[in-house]
Amino acid sequence: MDLTALRYSAQALSDRGRKRESNEDAFGLLVDQGIFIVCDGMGGAAAGEVASSLAVEETLRKFSAHDQPWPSPEAAVQAAEDAILAANDAVYRHAEQNPAFAGMGTTLVALVCAGPQAWFLNVGDSRGYLVRGRQLRQITLDHSLVDEQVRAGRMTQEQALYSPLRNIITRALGTRGQVTPDVFELDPEPGDLFLLCSDGLSRELSDAEIESLLNADRPLDELCKSLIDAANHAGGGDNITCLLVRASV
Numbered sequence: 001m002d003l004t005a006l007r008y009s010a011q012a013l014s015d016r017g018r019k020r021e022s023n024e025d026a027f028g029l030l031v032d033q034g035i036f037i038v039c040d041g042m043g044g045a046a047a048g049e050v051a052s053s054l055a056v057e058e059t060l061r062k063f064s065a066h067d068q069p070w071p072s073p074e075a076a077v078q079a080a081e082d083a084i085l086a087a088n089d090a091v092y093r094h095a096e097q098n099p100a101f102a103g104m105g106t107t108l109v110a111l112v113c114a115g116p117q118a119w120f121l122n123v124g125d126s127r128g129y130l131v132r133g134r135q136l137r138q139i140t141l142d143h144s145l146v147d148e149q150v151r152a153g154r155m156t157q158e159q160a161l162y163s164p165l166r167n168i169i170t171r172a173l174g175t176r177g178q179v180t181p182d183v184f185e186l187d188p189e190p191g192d193l194f195l196l197c198s199d200g201l202s203r204e205l206s207d208a209e210i211e212s213l214l215n216a217d218r219p220l221d222e223l224c225k226s227l228i229d230a231a232n233h234a235g236g237g238d239n240i241t242c243l244l245v246r247a248s249v
């Protein structure tokens with residue numbers, strides 16, 4: 001099969017949830033250029049909104065400044081990493097120059113698709129998942145204190161879920177002069193469904209619940225809506241954002 005012929009379609013939806021006054025999440029996508037992003041801002045309402053939307057805009061702007069087609073798939077992921085570093089710089093400088101925005105930052109999860117290859121890149125605790133063969137798998141690893149404790153065997157998943165430390169993230173975009181995103185290489189296949197989401201989704205719903213909703217045979221926009229509705233039904237304690245990308249031939 002000629003996997004260079006893989007095509008991608010996408011839909012995204014963001015919702016304030018039921019408890020927050022504003023929505024500090026942001027998303028952006030350039031389907032034709034193969035880049036998809038979800039950010040979850042922090043630092044107080046106005047600052048969080050600025051950080052997440054600035055990070056999305058700057059990453060897309062830098063990434064799309066490159067000419068396509070890419071000389072190699074690796075050039076695409078390199079361009080994405082560079083764009084994320086530029087976005088880090090933009091958010092960090094903006095905070096430095098505006099005392100009201102001091103300390104603002106954002107998570108970022110991005111999916112980059114180029115020819116037969118794709119990658120997740122992440123900073124913070126927004127997540128990238130893959131549904132293949134009706135099975136949901138979390139691909140990215142959270143940069144959060146509790147998740148790192150779980151991975152080190154010092155805390156159980158159950159303890160992490162209810163820990164008072166669960167909001168502490170250990171890596172963010174824009175809070176320091178430097179950031180290093182993690183990069184996860186994917187081998188996309190026709191039928192793959194990628195989910196990018198903020199923690200307002202992944203904290204309200206278990207992986208099993210997300211998997212079951214995503215296995216419904218419905219268009220992407222309806223799947224986004226069903227995820228948001230379910231997260232709100234479960235409490236809607238935080239802003240909820242989901243972005244779905246389907247690979248097909």
Ligand code: CA
Pocket residue numbers: 040198199200238239
């Ligand atoms: Ca959040």
